[in-house]
Ligand SMILES: [Cu+2]
């Protein structure tokens with residue numbers, strides 16, 4: 001980590017160059033206009049300085065041609081900037097297929113990370129370079145914001161929903177991880193580091209760390225411990241629906257809506273089951289709000305998701321992709 | 335013209351003659367005194383912040399105290415200084431005079447609005463003295479409703495109350511501008527200062543109720559645990575952000591439009607030339623007021639707002655930049671072939687032009703969605719809005735105060751000191767806030783009590799600039815006050831400017847005009863006669 005006096009952030013992700021390109025373009029264009037205005041003002045006030053006490057200016061009331069010119073030109077430039085900015089935004093939010101997923105939970109004042117292989121970290125995030133990484137992020141208390149300046153990515157982490165963020169690290173190194181949304185007393189202490197590693201070293205790191213069971217395993221255990229399995233059975237004998245192949249499918253709700261069963265939907269089904277009752281079922285499911293932590297929720301979700309990854313279970317057959325892509329955030333689909 | 339023995343200042347003495355006055359000019363002075371006090375308070379909090387940020391470690395204040403400092407700085411400066419500043423002081427004093435009226439339409443309501451402001455201010459003072467608030471001036475939920483352990487309710491009530499003061503002021507201005515114009519003062523002869531206040535008043539009336547309700551909902555959730563914003567109670571935290579910015583983005587225009595009005599007047603007066611493109615300036619104010627209501631979502635690009643909503647907010651944000659650009663070009667063109675004199679108000683106006691241009695242009699960076707992801711909630715944003723709200727609005731306010739001071743006080747201040755302070759403010763301002771653009775792009779998040787050491791150099795520059803800036807703000811307080819007691823008496827029109835306010839004595843008599851004037855042309859017509867077409 002540089003401790004000297006940088007004037008520009010490091011570029012350490014596939015996206016960083018794209019963001020910097022539009023930044024430099026805007027710096028150039030805006031500097032041109034700022035200098036133009038400043039130059040004209042200085043020039044006019046020297047050239048047309050008052051030469052004797054009673055001098056007055058030449059009455060000029062305007063010029064339609066000029067007005068149109070300086071309405072139209074800024075408008076066109078502004079629209080160009082808008083288009084470019086929107087393009088970069090889409091690229092920064094459209095998660096490429098096959099991205100490696102990692103769970104992140106923010107809480108006052110730390111970041112808790114859970115890898116799919118079971119590794120856990122606090123205020124640190126180890127990632128391989130050259131591979132897209134997708135973070136699925138939730139909050140236990142207030143709003144936080146996950147920010148890696150060297151990667152030029154940021155997304156708010158909001159209680160009650162999941163936001164996602166993806167990046168592809170390109171340069172091995174240790175980078176700042178900041179909380180960017182004010183979250184109380186130790187907001188500025190909610191920082192950490194992102195360690196980008198060569199794939200081989202990353203593999204070594206994965207192997208070396210103590211893995212306390214994958215989130216799927218942990219979720220399966222919770223599913224038993226919380227007695228979910230008493231209602232959600234493998235066959236349609238239980239009082240609740242079969243969860244096999246649920247993830248990614250379209251669910252018909254009692255109130256007529258159809259929603260995609262994504263992470264947010266499953267979360268909502270567990271903490272607030274009455275909000276989205278599946279058509280053809282009684283609203284029997286009790287709420288688990290307060291009984292499970294955000295991390296446990298993510299584990300349950302990954303377990304339910306794994307029931308679709310298998311894809312072999314008969315019955316509830318939809319051919320929906322197991323990991324819906326192209327979601328700017330899960331919220332959009334609701 | 336020799337000032338008559340009796341003017342609004344010496345017509346009645348004693349506290350009651352001030353505290354119960356219905357004269358818009360005296361009420362303007364009541365506001366002037368109170369917003370100056372709040373400005374000093376807000377400035378004190380700012381100095382504490384800059385002091386803490388001199389070093390990366392948290393060594394001056396505790397984190398709790400630091401969070402209270404930046405919150406109180408924002409609350410005081412936004413709600414108790416910037417929003418009332420130009421409208422309640424200069425607008426109050428000048429609008430009736432500029433349109434040839436004896437007072438505002440509702441003089442009693444005008445006085446009432448000041449009392450409401452003071453009451454709201456007292457709540458805020460109580461909140462500050464009893465320990466402060468630590469939510470940031472943005473009061474984001476669920477932090478403000480479920481987590482914050484400070485005087486949120488007291489501060490919220492203060493803001494709620496003060497809102498009514500701005501609603502009443504806006505209402506008074508609109509009715510006055512519609513109903514009280516002197517014969518011949520047609521809409522297109524109105525001084526641009528009045529147009530700017532008309533647009534501002536629209537925002538005050540339409541926007542302020544929304545923030546009032548939103549703040550009330552925060553209080554309700556905090557006290558009664560109604561689930562509005564807290565997801566644990568079934569609420570939606572992002573809903574708050576929509577409601578908050580629906581007011582608070584337009585509120586930026588409440589602060590900047592009146593300053594733009596001041597600049598239009600000053601640029602004309604010190605170029606001795608009527609404005610270039612009158613109707614483009616007038617209508618761009620209205621366009622800003624209208625489009626400004628439709629861009630609030632640019633504060634939520636990284637909050638998980640739908641991408642398509644984001645696109646709409648982004649394109650509208652770029653569109654609202656165009657009327658501001660039109661104004662800047664027209665002001666510049668006004669100077670062309672003028673008779674330019676660089677008196678202190680004009681220096682402030684040039685300062686405004688420079689700083690507002692930078693502030694406005696950097697706003698484009700934030701409107702570009704892909705770029706905003708990186709700079710959102712960093713010091714880049716802090717720098718941007720200070721360029722608008724301090725560089726723009728306060729420069730405009732000071733420019734206006736210097737321009738009309740001889741009219742308000744009847745005295746002339748020391749011009750060399752005024753020029754010096756204009757330069758000091760400009761230099762100090764840039765030294766304070768320009769480094770913050772760089773710190774922000776490198777990634778320094780805002781509202782950080784401690785920060786990584788590589789940001790220190792930029793922060794030290796900022797803090798040094800803040801001390802220079804403080805000198806620039808204290809100077810006018812001294813020489814303007816001094817002028818009241820020892821300044822030379824001002825003639826009716828010390829600048830050789832044109833406009834109804836310069837035709838009556840300085841200071842004006844209580845009733846402004848002995849006989850209602852009959853207006854035959856627009857303001858700032860310096861060339862002899864010739865009725866003008868409007869472009
Ligand atoms: Cu935070």
Ligand SMILES: [Cu+2]
Pocket residue numbers: 582583629630632633
């Ligand atoms: Cu805004």
